[in-house]
Amino acid sequence: MIKFFRRIRLKLFWEGNNGKSSLPAARYLKYALGEIILVVIGILIALSINNWNQDRIESKKEKLVLNDLIVDLKEQSNVLETYIEIESNYYKNGKDILNYYASNQTFAGDDSIYAKLTLLTARKTFNPIRTTFEEVISTGTIGILHNKSTRRKIIQYYNELERISMVIRNNNIHIIDAIYQPKILEQVFYIKDASDVEFNEINSTIFDYKSLNELRNTSEHVISVNENTLHIFNILEQRTLIAKSHLDTYLALKIETESLLSEIKLQIKEP
Numbered sequence: 001m002i003k004f005f006r007r008i009r010l011k012l013f014w015e016g017n018n019g020k021s022s023l024p025a026a027r028y029l030k031y032a033l034g035e036i037i038l039v040v041i042g043i044l045i046a047l048s049i050n051n052w053n054q055d056r057i058e059s060k061k062e063k064l065v066l067n068d069l070i071v072d073l074k075e076q077s078n079v080l081e082t083y084i085e086i087e088s089n090y091y092k093n094g095k096d097i098l099n100y101y102a103s104n105q106t107f108a109g110d111d112s113i114y115a116k117l118t119l120l121t122a123r124k125t126f127n128p129i130r131t132t133f134e135e136v137i138s139t140g141t142i143g144i145l146h147n148k149s150t151r152r153k154i155i156q157y158y159n160e161l162e163r164i165s166m167v168i169r170n171n172n173i174h175i176i177d178a179i180y181q182p183k184i185l186e187q188v189f190y191i192k193d194a195s196d197v198e199f200n201e202i203n204s205t206i207f208d209y210k211s212l213n214e215l216r217n218t219s220e221h222v223i224s225v226n227e228n229t230l231h232i233f234n235i236l237e238q239r240t241l242i243a244k245s246h247l248d249t250y251l252a253l254k255i256e257t258e259s260l261l262s263e264i265k266l267q268i269k270e271p
Contacts, residue, residue, distance in 0.1 A: 065141065
């Protein structure tokens with residue numbers, strides 16, 4: 001394009017000179033200035049094309065990152081449903097046992113209560129899905145997300161995921177594993193599930209009916225001691241509250257995940 005403009009300038013230059021071989025200095029100066037202007041125009045056009053191409057490449061990369069985040073958030077939302085169901089069951093079991101105690105003033109005498117006390121020794125670790133986020137942070141490409149508000153929300157969301165993961169991990173390790181589980185396994189007759197035929201058959205192959213009854217009687221005696229009843233009541237209350245806390249956290253996180261997912265989808269649809 002610059003060559004095209006230059007040819008036109010040369011033609012006009014010589015036509016303006018009427019074929020004379022000697023040119024005034026002013027005409028040379030104008031010609032030189034014209035050359036400089038052409039070079040500047042060429043540079044500006046080249047920069048404009050380069051910037052447009054760079055913006056196009058960055059936009060394509062941004063959409064790839066946003067699409068990967070959408071995949072992660074959809075998976076996170078689905079996994080949260082599983083966590084919600086698990087913690088709901090823990091919470092329900094805790095309330096059922098406490099209601100049984102309120103009615104009977106004891107935790108002993110019912111295999112279904114033993115089973116629920118036993119089930120509450122389990123817990124679920126929260127493993128957030130952070131694959132894409134960690135990649136853009138480690139590579140320093142988080143800045144490719146042009147919408148500052150959305151970018152800030154993404155960072156805050158994944159920081160919150162990490163905080164939640166740490167809190168739940170600490171609750172599991174320091175309360176459920178360290179306090180609730182050993183105390184229950186020490187005092188309560190272990191029943192995986194009162195209706196689990198296979199598990200009951202396994203026990204029957206190891207112990208005879210008399211031995212199993214003796215274990216039940218021993219457990220009933222131990223947990224009927226006032227001090228032990230108080231201890232079980234306290235740790236059960238704590239275990240139930242932890243389940244409720246985890247449940248509420250997951251429910252709130254589910255809403256936040258869906259909200260962020262919708263916002264990112266809108267970014268993808270932007271022209």
